[in-house]
Amino acid sequence: MIDKRAIEFADLFVTSLSNPYRPDHCALFYLSCLKIFTSTPETIISLQRTRHDIFDTLIRFLTVPRSRSEALSFGTSLEKCTCAVETDSDIKLIHNLRDFRYPKSPCTFVDVLDSIMELVVRAIVRPDPNNAIPQLRKARKEAHKAERSGLQPQWPTKASDTFPQGGETTIRMLWTWVDLYGIVHVVSYVNILLRSSGSTFISFFSKMPNYPSRILAIFESRLDKLNSSKYQEVHPFDLASIHDFIRLTGTVGSDSMRKDLGIMMQMVMLWRPYGEALLLLLAKALRIASSTSNTLVSRIIMKERFQDTGAMIHHLYLQHKEVIQYHPLFLSESRRIAAAVTNLDPYASTAAILKSLLEMDKCGLYGCSQTFTLQGRRFPYCAGCGKIPYCSQACQRRAWKHPGVPHKAVCATLKKICDTVGINGNSWVNVPQKEFSRKCKEANITVDEARILVRYLEDLLGHSVLYL
Numbered sequence: 001m002i003d004k005r006a007i008e009f010a011d012l013f014v015t016s017l018s019n020p021y022r023p024d025h026c027a028l029f030y031l032s033c034l035k036i037f038t039s040t041p042e043t044i045i046s047l048q049r050t051r052h053d054i055f056d057t058l059i060r061f062l063t064v065p066r067s068r069s070e071a072l073s074f075g076t077s078l079e080k081c082t083c084a085v086e087t088d089s090d091i092k093l094i095h096n097l098r099d100f101r102y103p104k105s106p107c108t109f110v111d112v113l114d115s116i117m118e119l120v121v122r123a124i125v126r127p128d129p130n131n132a133i134p135q136l137r138k139a140r141k142e143a144h145k146a147e148r149s150g151l152q153p154q155w156p157t158k159a160s161d162t163f164p165q166g167g168e169t170t171i172r173m174l175w176t177w178v179d180l181y182g183i184v185h186v187v188s189y190v191n192i193l194l195r196s197s198g199s200t201f202i203s204f205f206s207k208m209p210n211y212p213s214r215i216l217a218i219f220e221s222r223l224d225k226l227n228s229s230k231y232q233e234v235h236p237f238d239l240a241s242i243h244d245f246i247r248l249t250g251t252v253g254s255d256s257m258r259k260d261l262g263i264m265m266q267m268v269m270l271w272r273p274y275g276e277a278l279l280l281l282l283a284k285a286l287r288i289a290s291s292t293s294n295t296l297v298s299r300i301i302m303k304e305r306f307q308d309t310g311a312m313i314h315h316l317y318l319q320h321k322e323v324i325q326y327h328p329l330f331l332s333e334s335r336r337i338a339a340a341v342t343n344l345d346p347y348a349s350t351a352a353i354l355k356s357l358l359e360m361d362k363c364g365l366y367g368c369s370q371t372f373t374l375q376g377r378r379f380p381y382c383a384g385c386g387k388i389p390y391c392s393q394a395c396q397r398r399a400w401k402h403p404g405v406p407h408k409a410v411c412a413t414l415k416k417i418c419d420t421v422g423i424n425g426n427s428w429v430n431v432p433q434k435e436f437s438r439k440c441k442e443a444n445i446t447v448d449e450a451r452i453l454v455r456y457l458e459d460l461l462g463h464s465v466l467y468l
Helices: 004-016 027-037 041-050 052-063 068-078 089-095 109-124 136-148 167-181 184-196 202-207 213-228 236-250 261-291 295-317 328-342 346-358 393-400 411-421 433-442 447-461
Strands: none
Touching: 004 027, 004 041, 004 052, 004 089, 027 041, 027 089, 027 109, 041 052, 041 109, 052 109, 052 167, 068 109, 068 167, 109 167, 109 184, 136 184, 167 184, 167 202, 167 213, 184 213, 184 236, 202 236, 202 261, 213 236, 213 261, 236 261, 236 295, 261 295, 261 328, 295 328, 346 411, 346 433, 346 447, 411 433, 411 447
């Protein structure tokens, strides 16, 4: 059911934020409106289709450039009400629509930020089970499909809707809100950008002040609050946000990081001194997840996420220490990773690196920083192998005879292997490992050819199959 008040107050809400540096109203006004906007899933979808300006205004509000001191004073000023409550009936009505569960508690800027993130994240993470993982690169295609069907497209209609101020400014401002106010829910939005944008945003994180020590302290504080609540308030997003952020930025298990060797090594070196702190944090979260009566938390968090990530962190940073001392459930997955690396089939390496290649969002010229997300489009592929994209003909010509990573050396081999195992398009076809190896051998693809291709693609993608 659509809350009609959301449509009634939309114009007033957007107008009041037309100048993101000086909003017209207070935290209570914005929190009340945002509670209405998020009241039902139907209301959110209706706003996505009819009021794109609400979401555009909120993203601009969050990401316009502010210094740390400006952001802090801005939040304080918004908590002081100077609204014309006595003279404007609409504003008075909205002030009286606040969350009545806590009638005496003040509305803080943290409440406003939390509500903004709830609306934006719920708008991007669609309820459709086939689109449970946000994929902003498909937003434009979905918008075109809706228009062809005579429907109003839902916000976002393109990936760049979520970072209108540019990648670096967006990440810097989101980090400012996390750093100043310790808001874990903002991390949910950062996770969406990282998971959906390939390698566009990940490189900016090493530039953030007080990172990663500050984010670890924030997560530690959040877990302590969950722990003290006797697990009654544990929600999947509380732990999932913490886990996803650690996995995306603290390990090379992130697809985004593995696309660039410089970024990958930069992040590994950044997190290496904090390897034990990461593992202890994940162990605490895992104990909370396993102790809660919320079966969704215990099933999703414990079984599918934390064990795998904890084992990966142990493998990367703490192999010399016994993993069981952190949490017993890390042990089996850590042993599996170690065994897989030790007994790696040469053709298995080829399959793993090909999967990463087909997920690559970057130009195929070594050193070119252009990505699908930055350009807002997919790039044309090499006419020979059909598997490596280039942002321009100039990059393709340079890549063909690149002195360090020449595409000419592997183009034919890459096409031969892909044709042999049935990879005809630009998407990974899930071929069982034994079948992949058997087909390669039957096609007389030698181990040396496979190793040369793996080495070439490792250089191009900037990571080793050791970490897959």
